[in-house]
Amino acid sequence: MIxxxxxxxxxFAAAVAGLAVGRNRIAAARIAVxxxxxTLAVTITTAxxxxxxxxxxxxxxxxxxxxxxxTVATRADGLGVTLAVMVATVAFAVQVYSTSYMRPEPRYGxxxxxxxxxxxxxxxxxxxxxxxxxLVGWEVMGVCSALLIGQHxxxxxxxxAAVKAFVVTRLGDVGMLAGILVLADQxxxxxxxxxxxxxxxxxxxxxxxxLLLCGVAGKSAQVxxxxxxxxxxxxxxxxxxxxxxxxxxxxxxxxxARLHTVFLLSAAALAVLAVIAAVTMVLAALAxxxxxxxxxxxxxxxxxxxxxxxxxxxVGGYSAGLFHLLSHAAFKALLFLGAGAIAHAxxxxxxxxxxxxxRSMPLTFLVSSLGLAALAxxxxxxxxxxxxxxxxAAEEAAVHGGPLPPWAAWLVLLAGLLTVLLTAAYATRxxxxxxxxxxxxxxxxxxxxxxxxxxxxxxxAVPTAVLGLLxxxxxxxxxxxxxxxxxxxxxxxPTIDVLPALLSLLLxxxxxxxxxxxxxxxxxxxxxxxxxxxxxxxxxGLGVDRIYDAVFVRPSRALSRLVxxxxxxxxxxxxxxxxxxxxxxxxxPHAAQAGRVQQYVTAALAFVVVLAAxxxxxxx
Amino acid sequence: MRLAFPLAxxxxxxxxxxxxVLARRNAVLVLMSVELMLNGVTINLxxxxxxxxxxxxxxxxxxxxxxxxxxxxxxxGLAIVLLVFRNxxxxxxxxxxxxxxxxxxxxxxxDVTEPGVAR
Amino acid sequence: MNAVELAFALLGAVAxxxxxxxxxxxxxxxxxxxxxxxxxxxxxxxxxxxxELLAWVQVLIYVGAVVVLVLFALMLTRAPIGPTPSAPAGRxxxxxxxxxxxxxxxxAALLGTLxxERLELSTTTxxxxxFGTALFSGWVLPFEVLSVLLLAALVGAIVLSKGRRGEDxx
Numbered sequence: 001m002i003x004x005x006x007x008x009x010x011x012f013a014a015a016v017a018g019l020a021v022g023r024n025r026i027a028a029a030r031i032a033v034x035x036x037x038x039t040l041a042v043t044i045t046t047a048x049x050x051x052x053x054x055x056x057x058x059x060x061x062x063x064x065x066x067x068x069x070x071t072v073a074t075r076a077d078g079l080g081v082t083l084a085v086m087v088a089t090v091a092f093a094v095q096v097y098s099t100s101y102m103r104p105e106p107r108y109g110x111x112x113x114x115x116x117x118x119x120x121x122x123x124x125x126x127x128x129x130x131x132x133x134x135l136v137g138w139e140v141m142g143v144c145s146a147l148l149i150g151q152h153x154x155x156x157x158x159x160x161a162a163v164k165a166f167v168v169t170r171l172g173d174v175g176m177l178a179g180i181l182v183l184a185d186q187x188x189x190x191x192x193x194x195x196x197x198x199x200x201x202x203x204x205x206x207x208x209x210x211l212l213l214c215g216v217a218g219k220s221a222q223v224x225x226x227x228x229x230x231x232x233x234x235x236x237x238x239x240x241x242x243x244x245x246x247x248x249x250x251x252x253x254x255x256x257a258r259l260h261t262v263f264l265l266s267a268a269a270l271a272v273l274a275v276i277a278a279v280t281m282v283l284a285a286l287a288x289x290x291x292x293x294x295x296x297x298x299x300x301x302x303x304x305x306x307x308x309x310x311x312x313x314x315v316g317g318y319s320a321g322l323f324h325l326l327s328h329a330a331f332k333a334l335l336f337l338g339a340g341a342i343a344h345a346x347x348x349x350x351x352x353x354x355x356x357x358x359r360s361m362p363l364t365f366l367v368s369s370l371g372l373a374a375l376a377x378x379x380x381x382x383x384x385x386x387x388x389x390x391x392x393a394a395e396e397a398a399v400h401g402g403p404l405p406p407w408a409a410w411l412v413l414l415a416g417l418l419t420v421l422l423t424a425a426y427a428t429r430x431x432x433x434x435x436x437x438x439x440x441x442x443x444x445x446x447x448x449x450x451x452x453x454x455x456x457x458x459x460x461a462v463p464t465a466v467l468g469l470l471x472x473x474x475x476x477x478x479x480x481x482x483x484x485x486x487x488x489x490x491x492x493x494p495t496i497d498v499l500p501a502l503l504s505l506l507l508x509x510x511x512x513x514x515x516x517x518x519x520x521x522x523x524x525x526x527x528x529x530x531x532x533x534x535x536x537x538x539x540x541g542l543g544v545d546r547i548y549d550a551v552f553v554r555p556s557r558a559l560s561r562l563v564x565x566x567x568x569x570x571x572x573x574x575x576x577x578x579x580x581x582x583x584x585x586x587x588x589p590h591a592a593q594a595g596r597v598q599q600y601v602t603a604a605l606a607f608v609v610v611l612a613a614x615x616x617x618x619x620x
Numbered sequence: 621m622r623l624a625f626p627l628a629x630x631x632x633x634x635x636x637x638x639x640x641v642l643a644r645r646n647a648v649l650v651l652m653s654v655e656l657m658l659n660g661v662t663i664n665l666x667x668x669x670x671x672x673x674x675x676x677x678x679x680x681x682x683x684x685x686x687x688x689x690x691x692x693x694x695x696x697g698l699a700i701v702l703l704v705f706r707n708x709x710x711x712x713x714x715x716x717x718x719x720x721x722x723x724x725x726x727x728x729x730x731d732v733t734e735p736g737v738a739r
Numbered sequence: 740m741n742a743v744e745l746a747f748a749l750l751g752a753v754a755x756x757x758x759x760x761x762x763x764x765x766x767x768x769x770x771x772x773x774x775x776x777x778x779x780x781x782x783x784x785x786x787x788x789x790x791e792l793l794a795w796v797q798v799l800i801y802v803g804a805v806v807v808l809v810l811f812a813l814m815l816t817r818a819p820i821g822p823t824p825s826a827p828a829g830r831x832x833x834x835x836x837x838x839x840x841x842x843x844x845x846x847a848a849l850l851g852t853l854x855x856e857r858l859e860l861s862t863t864t865x866x867x868x869x870f871g872t873a874l875f876s877g878w879v880l881p882f883e884v885l886s887v888l889l890l891a892a893l894v895g896a897i898v899l900s901k902g903r904r905g906e907d908x909x
Binding site (some may be wrong): 621622624625626627628629630631632633634635636637638639640642643644645646647648649651652653654655656658659662663664666667669670671673675676677680681683684685687688689690691692694695696699700701702703705711714 | 754758831858881901
């Protein structure tokens with residue numbers, strides 16, 4: 001259907017138009033919001049058509065290469081359009097929010113255009129049927145993300161964070177490209193539909209999938225390529241909400257989901273994914289427990305929750321993982337926009353600077369509480385249902401066997417349960433420090449945000465609360481997430497088992513209560529102080545950044561200094577030496593140009609005398 | 621008399637004039653040395669005229685011409701020296717450096733810019 | 740050596756000696772005066788070579804006009820009365836070398852080829868009459884051109900020393 005590429009082209013046109021209007025803020029805002037709105041409308045229309053009908057596959061062009069051709073094709077199936085709806089919704093909310101939040105920014109026009117371009121790229125990723133086309137969207141997302149992180153490029157930490165994000169994700173993308181080429185070589189085509197149909201289990205397939213996981217780990221901030229996400233929080237809050245909570249980081253999860261039928265053929269790849277997910281889950285949750293910056297808490301939390309989704313996909317819980325993706329997108333974006341509202345009002349994102357905001361910012365308090373409760377998986381919010389479905393899938397795979405080795409499934413299950421405890425702990429901590437207790441904020445006159453920001457926030461609060469109800473309609477979910485290809489056993493909708501649900505409720509309660517107890521014991525100060533000497537290590541992300549600095553950054557810098565010195569002292573010395581030699585040669589006739597006339601006459605006469613003498617001698 | 625006498629005197633006067641042109645600092649003295657050189661030439665011309673004894677008396681006529689031209693030349697030369705003195709307040713040839721091209725040549729000779737590490 | 744040769748030798752010594760003083764003395768005004776002496780000795784040598792007209796022309800123009808002109812120029816350029824420093828020794832050495840070279844070459848060329856020839860000086864010819872006849876018959880065109888040259892020199896000297904319009908020297 002013609003609507004599918006339109007979904008991609010509308011935000012692209014909005015991006016180009018937004019860049020063309022230059023400094024005209026009002027026009028740029030109108031173009032951005034209108035573009036996002038039209039995209040949302042078109043996306044919902046397409047989605048409804050696909051949910052009710054059949055998936056649609058369209059080929060628009062074929063690009064011949066020297067090897068396998070690249071097919072510009074779109075694939076509007078349940079998975080694609082559902083995620084497209086999510087992306088378009090969050091993008092629309094963020095564009096509306098930004099018209100107010102980014103008002104004092106001098107470069108608002110380029111910001112809005114970049115967000116539109118980013119939306120284009122993400123929609124291209126979810127709707128592409130060709131791995132190379134998907135890679136194009138993937139890379140454009142990376143570029144937009146880096147540019148948007150460095151929005152305030154006057155600050156050195158913004159520049160550093162943008163470079164770090166770009167370099168780390170790029171590193172993952174190298175592996176991903178290699179993986180794509182291996183898979184294409186195996187399957188004989190770049191097209192996803194062809195790969196899904198023709199894939200057979202083999203070591204080469206596993207190799208390709210594991211290489212693909214490099215890109216997934218980079219984009220979705222999983223160990224060991226997770227280090228860029230906490231630093232990316234120096235970007236403006238709408239950027240964090242859109243890109244680093246809901247959409248770009250979810251692209252890694254989406255890729256695994258898109259190729260899930262292929263992944264299911266490789267137990268090795270699934271085991272690798274499970275290990276990555278389990279380690280990231282726990283590490284990120286531990287780090288989130290000791291951060292002072294509210295946005296960094298949310299960033300580490302995002303890493304941890306993405307690990308949940310990847311863990312679910314690793315154990316074969318397709319619907320569970322994607323269900324969690326959707327609900328996480330809603331509540332995490334909500335939390336980020338709430339953090340932006342707080343920063344807008346209070347002037348800081350540090351938890352030590354906040355306190356007692358429930359009195360002065362009632363709406364923000366309400367929606368942030370909703371979001372944090374969803375994060376901590378309290379019923380009846382969406383977070384509870386989605387997390388339960390993940391744990392149920394893990395238990396299913398561990399106890400009854402699944403597509404991956406049992407030890408990996410048990411690893412995911414246990415890590416998941418531990419993370420439930422830790423998540424509840426840090427969510428409660430953030431809630432207490434920001435909203436409860438005495439008013440500690442520097443700006444005592446905190447207020448609820450202006451109208452545009454409020455609209456966006458409320459818009460996202462609705463799915464946070466309500467999305468959980470989809471758990472009671474698993475077949476609808478399955479329909480929505482239909483990957484457009486039939487498998488031997490159609491993936492069931494998300495299921496919820498009683499035992500893991502009760503266990504997790506117990507853990508949630510424990511985590512929250514322990515945190516509250518510590519908070520009360522310290523009289524309203526940071527409960528993380530209970531961790532004592534371990535706290536600084538956790539704040540620094542367990543020292544991974546320092547390790548990378550020592551192993552990669554310092555040697556690179558030393559090498560570059562060596563190269564520059566070599567260029568300057570060796571190569572350039574030859575250039576300078578040439579100049580010096582020429583100038584030295586010129587010094588001799590230089591002295592003869594002193595302008596002393598008698599010198600010239602002397603030379604002329606001397607020469608004449610010599611000539612005459614020689615001539616006279618020769619003629620004798 | 622032997623022709624050697626005038627020829628010797630002529631050569632010596634000429635050489636003395638050359639020395640004066642090359643070694644004297646004052647511009648007027650240089651002109652005077654040029655006069656010495658010309659006198660050496662005229663002695664030579666007159667001596668050879670007496671030796672040839674031709675009807676045209678070419679040597680003596682040319683000597684007259686040389687004297688005339690020398691007078692004209694010294695007049696103009698001294699006018700120029702006076703003009704230079706008026707402008708530069710000096711007639712010392714060492715101080716007149718208008719033909720000195722070394723000052724122009726040293727401009728723009730700075731070292732080539734080098735690459736560096738931007739921090 | 741007969742009387743003519745002796746006289747010529749004496750006058751030659753005076754001319755060369757005065758010339759040497761002209762180019763070596765460090766008193767500028769004395770140099771101008773020694774130039775007059777040298778030019779006068781040259782006039783004497785002309786007489787001995789039976790070129791009477793030229794001798795008097797030499798005295799009139801050179802000693803009478805040129806030397807006076809030089810003295811005036813020295814006065815107008817504020818030439819110092821006392822001794823002035825001479826050129827650096829290096830330059831003197833080089834100049835002396837070139838001059839010595841010139842002398843050697845000239846002497847060798849002239850004396851080596853024509854040194855033994857003899858001048859037959861006739862005392863009976865009317866030198867002035869013959870000279871005048873030759874000048875105004877065979878050499879009349881160059882003579883006229885020479886007068887034009889003198890005119891040009893005259894005009895040029897006036898223009899040069901007049902200075903710019905409105906500026907009257909110092």
